[in-house]
Amino acid sequence: QVQLLESGGGLVQPGGSLTLSCAVSENIFNFNAVGWYRQAPGRQRELVATINVGGREDYADSAKGRFTISRENAKNTVYLQMNSLKPEDTAVYYCKAHILSREYWGQGSQVTVSS
Numbered sequence: 014q015v016q017l018l019e020s021g022g023g024l025v026q027p028g029g030s031l032t033l034s035c036a037v038s039e040n041i042f043n044f045n046a047v048g049w050y051r052q053a054p055g056r057q058r059e060l061v062a063t064i065n066v067g068g069r070e071d072y073a074d075s076a077k078g079r080f081t082i083s084r085e086n087a088k089n090t091v092y093l094q095m096n097s098l099k100p101e102d103t104a105v106y107y108c109k110a111h112i113l114s115r116e117y118w119g120q121g122s123q124v125t126v127s128s
């Protein structure tokens with residue numbers, strides 16, 4: 014059973030930074046891609062950023078220039094560095110790994126941006 018464990022969420026002031034971590038229980042190269050998604054109250058879950066097996070990074074428009082996805086292969090961990098955070102970034106952030114049609118999700122990590 015594949016497990017993903019997010020960590021690093023919390024409360025941060027507008028303009029601040031946070032780094033989320035997603036530890037995957039298997040070799041991350043077993044998956045087509047690993048990514049970060051978020052869901053704010055009353056809204057649908059949306060893509061934030063993904064990194065595929067070849068290292069290609071893709072970002073939602075809202076994340077471009079502020080967020081960076083990266084991975085540490087030896088630790089099977091994917092990170093999301095978030096800078097210049099805004100109140101509208103407040104959401105539960107989820108990590109997802111997928112291989113073909115199979116998806117595996119973490120339990121989520123709350124990020125709250127507020128003064």
